Amino acid sequence: MLYIGLDVGGMTAKAGVVNENGEILIKSSCLTGIERSFEAIVDDMAALCRRIVEELGVSMDEIGSIGVGIPGEQSPVTGLVAFCNNLGWRDVPLMDRLCTLLGKPVFVDNDANVAALAESMAGVSKDVNDSILITLGTGVGGGIVSNRRVRSGAHGVAGEVGHMVIVADGEPCNCGHRGCWEKYASATGIIRMGRALIERKPDCALALAVEGDISLVSAKHVIDLSKAGDADCTEIFDSYIHYLLIGLSNLVNIYDPEMIVLGGGVSYAGDYLLDRVRNGLADYVYCPSMSFAQIELAMLGNDAGIIGAAMLGRDA
Amino acid sequence: MLYIGLDVGGMTAKAGVVNENGEILIKSSCLTGIERSFEAIVDDMAALCRRIVEELGVSMDEIGSIGVGIPGEQSPVTGLVAFCNNLGWRDVPLMDRLCTLLGKPVFVDNDANVAALAESMAGVSKDVNDSILITLGTGVGGGIVSNRRVRSGAHGVAGEVGHMVIVADGEPCNCGHRGCWEKYASATGIIRMGRALIERKPDCALALAVEGDISLVSAKHVIDLSKAGDADCTEIFDSYIHYLLIGLSNLVNIYDPEMIVLGGGVSYAGDYLLDRVRNGLADYVYCPSMSFAQIELAMLGNDAGIIGAAMLGRDA
Numbered sequence: 001m002l003y004i005g006l007d008v009g010g011m012t013a014k015a016g017v018v019n020e021n022g023e024i025l026i027k028s029s030c031l032t033g034i035e036r037s038f039e040a041i042v043d044d045m046a047a048l049c050r051r052i053v054e055e056l057g058v059s060m061d062e063i064g065s066i067g068v069g070i071p072g073e074q075s076p077v078t079g080l081v082a083f084c085n086n087l088g089w090r091d092v093p094l095m096d097r098l099c100t101l102l103g104k105p106v107f108v109d110n111d112a113n114v115a116a117l118a119e120s121m122a123g124v125s126k127d128v129n130d131s132i133l134i135t136l137g138t139g140v141g142g143g144i145v146s147n148r149r150v151r152s153g154a155h156g157v158a159g160e161v162g163h164m165v166i167v168a169d170g171e172p173c174n175c176g177h178r179g180c181w182e183k184y185a186s187a188t189g190i191i192r193m194g195r196a197l198i199e200r201k202p203d204c205a206l207a208l209a210v211e212g213d214i215s216l217v218s219a220k221h222v223i224d225l226s227k228a229g230d231a232d233c234t235e236i237f238d239s240y241i242h243y244l245l246i247g248l249s250n251l252v253n254i255y256d257p258e259m260i261v262l263g264g265g266v267s268y269a270g271d272y273l274l275d276r277v278r279n280g281l282a283d284y285v286y287c288p289s290m291s292f293a294q295i296e297l298a299m300l301g302n303d304a305g306i307i308g309a310a311m312l313g314r315d316a
Numbered sequence: 317m318l319y320i321g322l323d324v325g326g327m328t329a330k331a332g333v334v335n336e337n338g339e340i341l342i343k344s345s346c347l348t349g350i351e352r353s354f355e356a357i358v359d360d361m362a363a364l365c366r367r368i369v370e371e372l373g374v375s376m377d378e379i380g381s382i383g384v385g386i387p388g389e390q391s392p393v394t395g396l397v398a399f400c401n402n403l404g405w406r407d408v409p410l411m412d413r414l415c416t417l418l419g420k421p422v423f424v425d426n427d428a429n430v431a432a433l434a435e436s437m438a439g440v441s442k443d444v445n446d447s448i449l450i451t452l453g454t455g456v457g458g459g460i461v462s463n464r465r466v467r468s469g470a471h472g473v474a475g476e477v478g479h480m481v482i483v484a485d486g487e488p489c490n491c492g493h494r495g496c497w498e499k500y501a502s503a504t505g506i507i508r509m510g511r512a513l514i515e516r517k518p519d520c521a522l523a524l525a526v527e528g529d530i531s532l533v534s535a536k537h538v539i540d541l542s543k544a545g546d547a548d549c550t551e552i553f554d555s556y557i558h559y560l561l562i563g564l565s566n567l568v569n570i571y572d573p574e575m576i577v578l579g580g581g582v583s584y585a586g587d588y589l590l591d592r593v594r595n596g597l598a599d600y601v602y603c604p605s606m607s608f609a610q611i612e613l614a615m616l617g618n619d620a621g622i623i624g625a626a627m628l629g630r631d632a
Contacts, residue, residue, distance in 0.1 A: 153572020163602040256469020286479040
């Protein structure tokens, strides 16, 4: 049996046909866009699914189910997508509409949950029962996998680790609260600290790297300069690691998974990130004398969204 | 079949014989004490078990297993109690020794995990699959129950919610870290705020209530004065509720349980606590538009330790 995975973002939706082993056989994409209607976007997504199935040279009969990863949440009670901010969706019948258009069972879950499932089915956590994937990107997302199933929670809202408050009354977050982990442990957090550095010290190496234009500061600029030994950027990276480790140790203390997988843009820092996290975590967890979660980097990259979405229906 | 539950504390160990339904048929206690040897304490615990079985008029053949709740952690790898601070235990063979002395299977888990299991088997969360019990006492403990089993975690350290950091670089905690939830959400946190109030304002109502002796301040003093309308103590209680809700919303955002059960000394504030938590939580969780955990007060009180420990072996 084959499965279709859809990875829906604010600009594009990517779709792929995936086999039982989580391997992508074909993939393509279509535009989404917050300015377009829900119906038009879903129609295009359905057409994309039909097109890749045809291009692969298989029939829709061979497709077991459709899975969709969204940057939002579907309510298990109503079956509606309660919200999907990048597309302006509120209480939309994504599952029902795709099911009607394609005549297949449709499964919808949060994009970080889906990426966590992908790593657990076909990636770095595939030999592990309990894992948490953390995406360190624009925000911080999370997906909990227990016994190879996504833990969506009793009300479909589990895994929102980026909105765990680690600094009570701290930096204001887009979610309306303050001090959320993602304000400190995301790429955006590094950028904020980089911009503050330039304002404080306009002749620093980071300022030179972006020619004084703070709008150009990226996490990669800061991390690359830190790798090269720049003291200011190393201070930022040290601070980033401190906050990252606070959140990771919270997850260890609460949930104690076998493995924590780090994905998203910041994880492309590779061993420079991984070594710091692995070496530092024991200084943060409650029980350092006992074993705790192994830390690994995600390995499926951008394909995780398609693979994980496709796998939502495999064992359902 | 009957089960023995042992609830081990720094001063006493309580034991009870419990039936399949989690009802205590008989209970008694013996002394423990950090000054006594591990062997002497366990010998007394075994003798206590034999004595209550005899007093109940049943035979040891009717006992299926022994469960023990400890204020510490047993390593699932070594089978040893890695630590139990109140008794000074480090890597002691509690399970093996009790098993040898009593000839029954022995199960050991953390006291908060055991209390969570008790509420799930015979208490307020008995109709719920996924629950988290939070004990608001001297510290803040936690136990996660999933499908009526304690989630001890992949390495036996899950549920240490009291050491979730909610104020990065905040108040120093006994565990060696800073800003742990229990520094703010425990009875001890209320007492700290009460003492600071008296130092700041020596003629406040709380100071009068303890005749100026800050060593006498209890959480109950503060809560009772807040209930009676005292503005200073209400400010402390408001602050307490703020930090409590931050931690509770973190658990909702991460784990999304069906129910969160509040136990421990502070929970004796009853509806005064419960109403504030229930009414306030929506302002803290990430997805207030979706349903989230129901909040309830624990109902088994001090018996939870015996009942939950006994139940560790029931479905094992």
